């Protein structure tokens with residue numbers, strides 16, 4: 001048996017007994033709190049390390065931070081009143097607006113009294129004898145509860161590359177995922193951005209417009225589709241509210257959780273002129289919907305090549321300097337096999353006089369110096385250095401904590417070769433612990449709010465079932481978890497996602513991380529069906545006990 005209380009290094013000042021502990025007060029943690037508290041009448045607390053609610057949207061405040069999902073699909077749909085009373089202003093909401101929305105949710109449903117801010121969970125140990133999780137915080141609290149639910153987000157553990165010399169740098173440096181709340185003034189400054197993923201692509205145009213000079217350090221060129229962001233018309237706002245049920249239905253029955261359907265049309269089966277016209281229309285419309293113009297882009301390499309060539313041609317049309325255009329369009333992976341960004345004036349930014357591009361493939365970073373970045377070829381003097389270098393995605397935040405299941409199983413140990421799990425909801429050896437949008441679920445391959453609603457509803461129904469049947473415990477079996485991990489691999493292998501191993505979907509961006517494809521690529525709708533079927537089969541693959 002574990003010895004939970006003595007296992008914790010911080011002196012315990014207070015023990016609080018609850019029905020469930022939730023970690024994280026973003027979209028998932030808040031909806032899970034609401035569901036368990038108001039539907040099941042449970043005593044629940046959410047532990048949140050930040051000084052405010054919002055999770056990912058509390059931390060990611062970098063200039064240009066915006067959601068790639070369209071605003072009317074990036075919200076909760078569980079409450080019609082909430083849908084009706086909230087009005088987004090733009091096609092893609094900016095971080096401050098999303099944070100306002102999440103604060104509104106916290107107030108609207110009286111969630112704040114059950115959310116403990118500035119409270120970082122240190123460890124959670126399961127005590128088999130009493131069937132309880134013992135959760136300890138850095139602040140010295142000790143919570144005891146039968147259920148532990150992690151709602152820590154998929155992209156919340158910042159990945160800072162281990163570049164030699166960073167401590168020598170005399171300027172200011174920031175990671176986009178831990179941006180200072182007071183903001184950063186770029187006026188008159190020489191700024192460097194390392195990273196051209198979704199985040200770099202969002203922040204580069206905004207920083208370029210303010211800085212004296214911006215140097216972009218690119219390791220891997222990236223596709224990006226214009227977002228065509230704009231203020232929403234009153235007519236559209238009305239439409240989205242009037243059709244909220246229909247929109248919700250599409251999102252919940254869709255491969256990607258978005259509010260648009262993929263067109264049932266093959267790239268290779270269309271004539272060249274027809275194909276060009278379809279892609280042109282999709283390019284003008286912009287956004288993630290570009291990917292939905294055909295159904296085989298991510299399955300058939302030949303189809304993908306045609307779409308990729310169209311985007312490369314667009315980059316070369318937009319970027320006026322042919323050498324820069326060449327570097328930006330020299331992309332080494334199929335379109336959408338790494339997370340495809342959407343942008344506002346990203347490629348256009350390279351036409352500005354105050355922006356330059358450094359190709360790290362040709363001249364890698366050697367070290368950070370007191371003055372800036374030194375590559376194999378030159379030193380680039382900088383006043384401000386921005387790391388848009390992404391996250392230890394999907395598992396990073398969970399593995400930072402000391403989570404110990406039954407029989408002393410450590411999550412770090414169980415996941416040493418990759419995130420073993422069942423349905424992305426549970427890990428064998430960790431009874432009564434649920435992971436919302438964990439590895440093995442559609443998560444980052446889906447629009448997240450509907451994926452979160454589905455997970456939270458599943459978990460809530462599961463806990464209700466346990467209570468109604470007088471059961472105390474649920475745990476994923478090893479056999480079911482092994483089977484599910486195979487299923488996750490199989491789903492990825494049916495797409496081009498499996499071919500591009502230098503992506504964070506595979507954990508490749510974090511040195512030493514096991515190379516395993518983490519999200520479930522079989523589609524959100526299919527995943528929901530599987531979860532429902534598991535329930536109909538009396539929670540197949542889970543061991544239930546009194």
Ligand code: NA7
Pocket residue numbers: 155161162194195196197198199200217218219220339360365388389390391444502504509
């Ligand atoms: P990403 O997509 O992981 O992008 C990180 C970028 O940083 C990418 O261009 C990386 O190049 C680059 N990178 C990482 N480490 C280094 C080093 N050491 N040197 C140079 N360049 C480096 O993170 P984002 O924050 O942009 O996006 C994450 C998700 O957040 C996004 O998909 C949205 O869902 C929201 P690489 O490609 O590895 O060569």
